[in-house]
Amino acid sequence: FTVFTFSVGYSAVALNHVIDFKEKKQEIVKPVSPSELFPSLPIVQGTSKRIKVLTRLTLVISDPSHCNLLRSTSPNIRLYDIIAVFPKTEKLFHIACTTLDVDLVCINVTEKLPFYFRRPPVNMAIDRGIYFELLYTPAIKDSTMRRYTISNAISLMQICKGKNIVISSAAERPLELRGPYDVANLGLLFGLSEGEAKAAVSTNCRATMLHGETRKSACGIVYTVKKPRKAEEEEALPACKKAKTQA
Amino acid sequence: RGGMALSESVAGATTFERRVLRSAGEHHYLRVRLELPDGGARPNVAQFKQLVVSALRELHGEAGAALPVDVLTYEEKTLSALLRVVSSGLVKLWSALTLLGFYQNRRCAFRVLQTSPFLLALAGNSRELVLD
Numbered sequence: 001f002t003v004f005t006f007s008v009g010y011s012a013v014a015l016n017h018v019i020d021f022k023e024k025k026q027e028i029v030k031p032v033s034p035s036e037l038f039p040s041l042p043i044v045q046g047t048s049k050r051i052k053v054l055t056r057l058t059l060v061i062s063d064p065s066h067c068n069l070l071r072s073t074s075p076n077i078r079l080y081d082i083i084a085v086f087p088k089t090e091k092l093f094h095i096a097c098t099t100l101d102v103d104l105v106c107i108n109v110t111e112k113l114p115f116y117f118r119r120p121p122v123n124m125a126i127d128r129g130i131y132f133e134l135l136y137t138p139a140i141k142d143s144t145m146r147r148y149t150i151s152n153a154i155s156l157m158q159i160c161k162g163k164n165i166v167i168s169s170a171a172e173r174p175l176e177l178r179g180p181y182d183v184a185n186l187g188l189l190f191g192l193s194e195g196e197a198k199a200a201v202s203t204n205c206r207a208t209m210l211h212g213e214t215r216k217s218a219c220g221i222v223y224t225v226k227k228p229r230k231a232e233e234e235e236a237l238p239a240c241k242k243a244k245t246q247a
Numbered sequence: 248r249g250g251m252a253l254s255e256s257v258a259g260a261t262t263f264e265r266r267v268l269r270s271a272g273e274h275h276y277l278r279v280r281l282e283l284p285d286g287g288a289r290p291n292v293a294q295f296k297q298l299v300v301s302a303l304r305e306l307h308g309e310a311g312a313a314l315p316v317d318v319l320t321y322e323e324k325t326l327s328a329l330l331r332v333v334s335s336g337l338v339k340l341w342s343a344l345t346l347l348g349f350y351q352n353r354r355c356a357f358r359v360l361q362t363s364p365f366l367l368a369l370a371g372n373s374r375e376l377v378l379d
Binding site: 175179189 | 282347358359
């Protein structure tokens with residue numbers, strides 16, 4: 001599979017685990033480390049670096065109690081590089097965009113959306129740096145799914161104006177993968193502009209990876225404050241310099 | 248189709264004419280390869296063209312299927328072809344080829360290797376360059 005992705009032209013791949021909370025007793029298992037699966041990774045076409053393989057967790061949530069798992073500090077969750085959430089109801093979509101600590105919000109493409117997107121939670125998600133994900137593999141398999149994919153994507157575009165979109169494949173076979181420029185062209189079909197479509201495959205994905213890394217590493221911020229100077233010196237400094245030294 | 252702009256210098260000493268052509272050309276050319284992993288019968292030229300047109304029809308309907316697409320070359324052994332399409336229809340054709348999943352109930356995939364508004368640019372492919 002990775003040899004194939006290398007020949008099609010990608011430089012990073014994420015392996016996905018889907019956890020569906022409707023079934024009972026789901027536990028988050030430790031992700032399979034990529035080094036166990038592939039002893040040596042092939043080199044990206046055109047550069048001398050190897051393909052990056054990341055691990056990713058997708059949580060299908062249909063109930064607010066499922067979100068507690070994200071808030072609890074389960075040790076296994078921290079091992080995943082990217083965390084994605086698949087909300088099934090409008091309330092959960094709102095919660096996912098505003099408070100949950102995730103990197104991606106998956107948008108359902110296989111059936112008609114049960115809720116309409118509204119602008120406030122989408123804008124808050126964009127401010128927080130959360131990306132919306134669209135899948136394209138169902139569109140390859142079935143024509144009804146094609147219609148749902150395109151209609152859901154277009155309604156998402158109307159609300160978010162093309163920002164913060166990631167298009168990815170949920171491929172299970174190497175044949176279902178498409179090259180990066182092909183996928184960027186699909187973005188044009190969904191209503192993105194050319195620059196946004198290319199970004200949906202390249203820049204936004206990289207931003208998601210970085211978002212995941214910062215989520216894994218950053219737990220708090222330490223900043224230093226300079227002690228205020230004596231009164232007569234403060235008056236001598238011009239106003240802008242004062243602001244800088246106090247920051 | 249090409250936009251042209253005419254401009255003259257302000258002082259009037261020398262007049263010059265500037266032509267700006269905005270369109271890249273009438274046609275876009277695509278080099279594609281069909282991947283059929285199962286070792287079944289390979290399509291010939293006519294079947295290949297029919298496959299492309301049916302892909303357009305599936306995604307863009309009758310208006311898409313009416314898009315003027317030409318198969319310039321076709322190699323049955325490697326299943327690779329050169330397609331030509333009107334520039335305005337590039338997005339439609341490319342997306343139709345991307346989302347095609349089945350050929351006669353066999354799983355398949357289209358790989359677009361090169362695309363360019365100039366046919367000569369498809370002659371060299373730096374991705375297939377083998378460095379010793």
